[in-house]
Amino acid sequence: MSGTIVHDVNRDGSRDGGEPGLGTIPVIATLFGPDGVPGTTDDVSYSTVTADDGSWSFADISAGNYVIEIDPSGVPHGLSEVSFSTRTVYLPPGSEMRILDAGLVGxxxxxxxxxxxxxxxxxxxxxxxxxxxxxxxxxxxxxxxxxxxxxxxxxxxxxxxxxxxxxxxxxxxxxxxxxxxxxxxxxxxxxxxxxxxxxxxxxxxxxxxxxxxASVLAFTGGGALNLVLVGLVLLLTGSGAIHVAGSWRRRAIG
Ligand SMILES: [Ca+2]
Ligand SMILES: [Ca+2]
Ligand SMILES: [Ca+2]
Structure with a gap:
């Protein structure tokens, strides 16, 4: 049984080109057990985490009904499920099953x-x-x-x-x-x-x-700050002096 967890960038619930897989996402597959009922003591749980490309798989597991889920406590970045949710699948004996890609959004x-x-x-x-x-x-x-x-x-x-x-x-x-x-x-x-x-x-x-x-960039950029300083210098040189670092320096005016 295998699948992929992806970052659903456009949040449409399906995997699109360029949407990256997500690693280290915990995936749990729980077999209903001999009594065929989920949530009872004979359940068997398998857990794994996704690889860097978002892929996960369980090999050599028993046939039967499973609940496949993502453990939300182990999902980073505030991501949550959009298209995966908890799902129940039947794994027939001797078969492999591909679970549809699951998308997570923030x-x-x-x-x-x-x-x-x-x-x-x-x-x-x-x-x-x-x-x-x-x-x-x-x-x-x-x-x-x-x-x-x-x-x-x-x-x-x-x-x-x-x-x-x-x-x-x-x-x-x-x-x-x-x-x-x-x-x-x-x-x-x-x-x-x-x-x-x-x-x-x-x-x-x-x-x-x-x-x-025009001087909006004074808020945001060092280059613009320099422009303001140049303007200040020009203003002060007009009066014959520049105030630099707390001391007045005389400057000759041509
Ligand atoms: Ca998508
Ligand atoms: Ca990066
Ligand atoms: Ca304003």
Whole structure:
């Protein structure tokens, strides 16, 4: 008897191309026993964990009726079953049985509202409207918690008319969240990428600053901070002096 546990990235209950197998997921097969009734003392349980590719198998087990289940206490990343559930199968004598792929989805959520933060205070004030039709991607770092490796999974959302977006049923862990700059209206500047963590059964509000004010990047990037410093220096040199590290230095003006 064998099967595969996969990460159901698009949460449709079946395995699609590119959806990775999940390792170390505990699978239990319980034989009903001679009395043919599940949950009685003559039941025989077999347990295993999935290999790195998500596959599992039980070899040389008796024929009969089995309950196949995933032990939820051993499933990491806040994942839970979407298409597997507990199932009962009959294993005929001398046969092999392939159990359908089982998909797991997460119990976490990322969401928020993207708005034109005109006064750049990080809060949505009265005149600041949501930005619709932005493509947002959230890349999960995957079971290995490392960015950019093969087990990463990418989720996406589009902001609605009020700038709201949400991605549900995703694993707990670390995400890089990005607004696709190609979908930003002209005149709006945004952040390159925000890294955020979310716990099982939790919602993380991800702040993705966007502003039509030219100096928005002062919030988010070292390069922009330098721009601000250059501006400050120019302002101060205009008065003939620069205040550096607590001391005044004279500077000749050409
Ligand atoms: Ca799927
Ligand atoms: Ca604001
Ligand atoms: Ca990874």
């Amino acid at each position: 119990t976490s959520e990322l969401s928020n509202v993207v708005f034109d933060d005109l006064n750049q205070n990080g809060a949505q004030d009265g005149q600041e409207t949501g930005v619709p039709d932005l493509s947002i991607t959230a890349r999960w770092f995957g079971p290995d918690s490392l960015d950019g490796t093969a087990d990463d999974a990418v989720y996406s959302a589009v902001t609605d008319a009020q700038g709201a977006w949400g991605i549900q049923q995703i694993p707990a862990g670390t995400y890089a969240v990005t607004i696709d700059s190609a979908t930003l209206p002209s005149g709006l500047s945004g952040t390159p990428s925000v890294t955020t963590a979310v716990a099982p059964n939790a919602t993380a509000k991800v702040v993705l600053p966007v502003s039509s004010s």
